Every structure is written in C-alpha cells, then in structure tokens.
Amino acid sequence: MTATPGTSARQSYPPSSVARGRGGRSSLGDAVLLLGLPVLAVLAVPAAFAGGGTRRWFGGRAESQRADAQAAKDAAATAFYELDTAQRDLRISIETIAAVDDSPAARRAVADFEALGHRIDEVSRQYIQAVDAHDLDRDDLEAGTAARARAELTAAKDELVRVRQELDRFGGSLGPLLGKAETQLARLAPAVERARQSLLAASNALDAVRAGNLRADELAARLAALSPELTKLNQGAGQHGVQSTLERAERVQREAGAIRAEAERLPERAAEIDHRLVSLRTRAQALTTRAGQVEPVLSELRRRFAAACWQDLQRVPALAAENVRQAELKLREAQAARDAQRWPDATALLSTVRALLNATDDAVSAAGERLSRLNAVQKDPQAEIERTRFAIRDAQRLAMTGRTTPDPRHARPLDDAVARLERAVGTLEGRHPDYWHFLSETEAVRRAVARVVAQIREERGAGH
Template identity: 75%
Template sequence: MNGGGTRRWGWGGSGRAESMRADAQAAKDAAAAAFYELDTAQRDLRISIETITAVEDSPAGRKAVSDFAALGTRIDQVSHEYITVVDAHDLDRDDLDSATAARAREELTRTKQDLERAKAELDRFERGLGRLLEQAETQLARLAPAVERARQGLLAASNALDAARASGLSADNLAARLAGLSPDLTKLNEGAGQHGVRETLQRADRVAREAEAIRGEAERLPETAAETDKRLSSLRTRAQALHTRAGKVEPVLSELRRRFSVECWQDLQGVPDEAVRTVRQAEEKLREAQKARDEQRWPDATSLLSTVRALLNTTDEAVKAAGDRLQRLNEVSFDHKPEVERTRFAIRDAQRLAMAGRTTPDPRHARPLDDSVVRVDRAVEGLTGRHPDYWHFLTELDAVKETVQRVVEQIRQEMGAGSGPAAGNGPGSGR
C-alpha cells in the first residue's frame, strides 16, 4: 500500500540512481542558496547606490552608478542561466535516470559556481564604494537636523522681530530680509527628493545662518538705538565745544604773528577757516545721522556718525596744534637750553647703550648718533637774529630724538634676538 507521502520508484529502486537524484537535489539546493545570496546582496547594494546617487553628483558617483549597471547586466545573465538550468531539470520525475540526474547535478554545480563568482565580484565592488557610501550616509544623516535647525532659526528670527516691534522699533530692513527667505523655506518643505540632498543641505545651512544673523540684529536693536542716541548726543556736544575753541585760534595766531618769525606760524594760517568749515560739515552730517536714526536706518546712521567723529578729530588736532605751537615757542624763546639738554641726554644714553659690552660701536648705530650730535649743534647755531626761527629749531630737535629712538629700538631688537650684548641700562631701561 502506497501512502500519500511515498514515491514510486520507476527505476527499480536502484541505490545508485537514488544517490544521484539526492546529489542533484543537493546541487540544486546549493545553487538556490547561492542565487538567494546574490539576489539579496544585489538588492542591498542597489539601496547603497541609490543613497550615493541621491547625494553624489561627482564623477566618482556617476562612475559608481555606471559600474553597478554593468555589473547588474552580468548578474542578470548569470541569474537567467540559473533559472534556465533549474527549469530544465525536474528532479521529482519518477522516470529520472541516473545519467540525467548526474547531468543535472553537473550543470547545477556549474551554475552555483557562476553565481558565487558573481557574488564575489559584487562584494569587491561594494568594498570599493566604502568612502562614497560613508560620505553619502553622513550627508543623509545631517539632512533632517539641518532642515530642522533652519526652521527653528526662522522661528526664532520671527519672534525676535516681533519683540523689537513691540518696543517701538520698525525693523523694516530685517523684516524684508526675513521675508526674502520664504522661497528657501518652501523648497526645504518640498524636501530633498525634489531638490537633491546636497542642495537641500546647503540651502538649510544658508537659511540657518541668515536667520541667526537676523535674530541677533533684532535682539540688538534696542541696544543699537540707545548707543546711537548716546553717540549723537556726545558728538553734538563735542561739535559745539569745537566751534567755541575754533573761535580762539585767531587770537593765538595773532600772538604768533606778533612775537615770532613768519616761518613759525605760516603753516597755521588756514586753521581758523578750516576749523569753521569742518565743524560746519560735521554739524551737517550730524543732522543727516539724526534723520537716519529717526528712520531707523541704523547702518547709515553708524556710517554718518563715524564720518562726524573723523571730521571732529581732524578739527580738534588742528585747533590743538595752534595752541601747542604757541606754548612750545614761548618756552623755547624764554630758554632753549632745557630742550637742547633733553635731546643731548637722549643721544648720550643711546651712545652708552651702543657701547654696552663692546670696545667699539657698530657703525650702523654710531653713524646716526654722531650725525645727531652735529644736527643739534647746527640747530643751536641757527638761533640768531632778532626773531630766530624757533619752530625750525624745535622740529629739528624732534627729528633728532626720533632718529635716536629708532637706533635704540634697533639695538634692543638685536639684543633680544641674541645678536648683540645683553641688554643693559639705557633709554627706556627704567633706570
């Protein structure tokens, strides 16, 4: 009696035939396993390629896609051959003879080896994708957080603008900049599938940076307004004071003309008119700055206030120069010896420094110091006549002191670099 699960052996129950059928079946199972592994690996790798394609538009990315397509063609061919071989051999036939089973086993074994070789080639290809895939996955991992940062940045900027407006500041320029980000927000919401991962990441980063800048400026607006008001008040007061001081330059010039030679004051002749003109220009710029502040054009207000400060600095220096000139000329006309002694002391101090640790000075140091001695003597000799040119005398001694200071600095630099003797007492040594 035959049960439902028994096989009818039409070939006499031959042990060899049954063994050949079993071997063929084992080869078929092994080929099926190899086919499954290859198919699974190909599907997994296709996901990796799609990941790279979504991010990488580089030559390396395009080559990876092209190479995968070519590899897929070869895999499809091997898979087709496997299916053909499986379909060609029915190992459950009752009349399957040993020769047919042997042939089936041979072909299935060969097909399995082809599948394994294709799998090995696929594995090598996948290993070669390591860096590209890692970069792509890194960018994909950044995508969602980057888009969320951009959205949160826009929200924070909008809230900061609302707070600034609530304090009475219009912030129209910042509002316009924020509105200009709306098209980018729309594209971020549409997603990387439509606009690409790389482009979306770049857009998200750009939006986040700009939103943060807008938020920061909006939060600083009250401080900016207060600082601008303070600078306006301070510069307005300074301009008024300079206007008063400029009016005192003419009496100073009158005394210079009366008591000293023309060489001592001729370069100051234009100071009164220049001071008045510059102060007037500064006051005009102050009015423009006030208007810009009222209209809350903060960059314009800041720029105009910087111009005002520069104009007032120039005027202040010119007005101060006239007063300083008269004071210095008074002192030197009364007694020029203290100025001469100060200059000669500076020269002697530099000479001692130049000789520190030496038997003879370096000509690079000695020559300008010796020339300075001659220049001082010549300047003193030039103080002749009823109205000596005291201003030339003073400027010459100032130039000598500058020369001496340069020599001292050169010596000290060389000492610090180890190319000279150890630093000793000298000008600026604190002795």
C-alpha cells in the same frame, strides 16, 4: 539580477520537486497516507502504483543520481537567492552614498557596483539556463543525464557563490563612504528643523520690534528674501540633493540668526543713536567756543615769534568755523534719518560728524600747543638740546655693547644725528630764532636715533 525572488525561475523549480511527480501526481508517501495501507503491503505490491498517473518506481543508481541532481539544484537556488538578497541590500547602501557624496571615491564606488551588477546578471543567466536545461522530474530520467545536470547545477552554484564573495568584499570596502553618507543623512533633518526654527525666531523678533513703534524695513526685506529658500527646504533632499539641502539649511539658519540678532539689538541701537546725537551736538557747541579762542593765540604768536613759527596755523580759525558748520548740517541730517528710522544712514552721518569735529579739535589744539612749546623752548632751549643728546649717547652706548668698533650701519646714522643736532642748535643764533624749526629738527633727530636702536635690538634678538 535577471531573476528575483518570486519569479518564474523559482516557481518552476521548487527544491521539493525531487519528492513530487509530474503533472501533480502523488508521491509514494502520499499514496500510503491516502489509502491508509501498511507500508509493508505497499512495498509488496509496487505494480499497483505503476498506473493511475504516478511515476514508475525505479531503484538503484538512476534514482540516486536524480536525488543528487535535485540537491545540487536546491543548493544553486539557495546561492541564487542569497546573491540576489545581498545585491538588493548593497544597492540601498550605494544609493545612500550616491545621494550624499559626489566625491571621486563615491563615483568610483557607483561605477564598480554597476560592473558587479553586469557580472551578477551573467552568472544568474547561467544558473537559469542550467535549471531550464534539465527536467529532474521525468519518469525516464537516465543516470547519465542526472549526473550531467548535477555537474552543471553545481558549477552554476559555485559561480553564484564566487560572485557573492566578490560582492561581500566590495560591500566591506564601502564602510568609510557609507559611514560618511549616513552621518550626512543623520544631520539632514535636524539641520532643516534648526533653519525653520531660526526663521520663526527672526519673524517673532521683528514683530516685537514693530510692537515697540520701531520699523525694521531692511530686516523685513532680508527675511522675505529667505522665503524661496524655505520653499526649497520644504521640497526636501529628494528634489534638491542631500548636500545642497544641508548647505541651504545652514545658510538659512545663519542668515535668519543674524536678522534676529539685529532685530533684538534695534532698540539699543536707536537709544545709542539718540545719545550720540546729543553728545555730538554738545561737542560741536563747545568747539565753536574754543575756535573763537584761536585768534588771540595767533596774535601772540605773530607778536613774539618769527613768521615761520606760525604761518601754517593761519587758516585754523576759518577751518574750524567751516568744520563746525558742516558738522551741524550733518547733525540735522542725522536727526532726520533717525526720525525716519533709517538706521544705517543715521549711523553713517554721525560718523562723518565725529570725523569733522575730531579734525577741528586737532586744529584748535595745535595752536595752543604750538604757543606752549615755543614758550618753553624760548625760555630754556638747553633742555631740548640735552634731551636729544641723551638719546644719541644712549644709542651710541648700545651700538658699542660687546664690540670694540661700531657697526658702520649703526655708526653712520648716529654720526649724522649728531651733526644734524649741531646744525639745529646753530639756528638759535640771531635776533629772531626759528624755534619751531629747531623743535622740528630735534624731534626728527630723536626719531632717527630710535630707528637705529630698534634695528640693533632686532638684529641681536635674531642672532641670539
């Protein structure tokens, strides 16, 4: 507003001016008290107060109009100060919203408040002009002049009241925005404190790890990287904004918490790496022994079965030896990384060792399993044939359930499976059957049949 409490407008036009003369002259009541005269005596000699700097006594209509104008002036002053107080209170709410919320609704509220501020300035100017235009303390104030003053001051008061009502309605509409902003502000101090406590806990955890002769260089570097964030938190929301400070506090708390958790787990991680080093070293030694047993298995396969049954296994001994050699090399590197307390490097190297040993295990096992399966099918090929035919018949029964004729989408692949099985059986004729091809074909037939069964069940489940 243009004028505020304590400004010249209020000081120049006190509500009590209706009872006080110009230039500091005493009123009638003051004179009575000062001279100690009886009231009736004073009333009997009004001319005694005409001089000496006091206002002449006027009775009747002029004095009544003066009193009415003064009452209008006091009412306008009250409306002016009430509007000013309401605007000041609402400005605090707007500043709270603006500090926290950058949403379109918040920006619109700020703009609307500025527009109301212009309206308030305008009605305040009208009020002050009405006050300045009329000296209600003049001795020769005429009744008509006092009446005009009362009308103008009343109009100014009415405008002030109307704008105050607009301001109140606007303030009432800010409830959701203000509630959200106050909630954010209420979260601010606890969030910053939690971030500080998380940083302290992470630092203490690192100190405890170092006391156990374990380095945590990577974690210490991550903690040091949070130092600028802590500085910004200490600078406060006034410099960096409430929302940004909240997000920074939550980010610092989250990262510091992760550092603390990793630091507290570091002794366990070191022990786990030590255990894996021993375990994988033992496994590598065992696989070296098992790899030496592959060659005799291959010799038997070559002696008893067609070349197609074992040719793909020829490289297993060399592959196993190379994998074990690589695994032992990586184990030595992992041990060095562990000794240097390069935990991520040690963990990655141990994962590589495990993958190499798994591949070696699979290759070595494949040779033994091949010989076992070939022995079984050579002894009784009919068992494999019946197993596959049972799978086909079971699928055919499912395809016909609830139908008089099978669905071509199901019947065709099942018919193909029957034909493929018959061809596989035909390969067993001759002096040197390819039993491995036969086993591969029966497995492929069963997989095809299983796909048809899954398709039938899925379609019927969806239809049901």
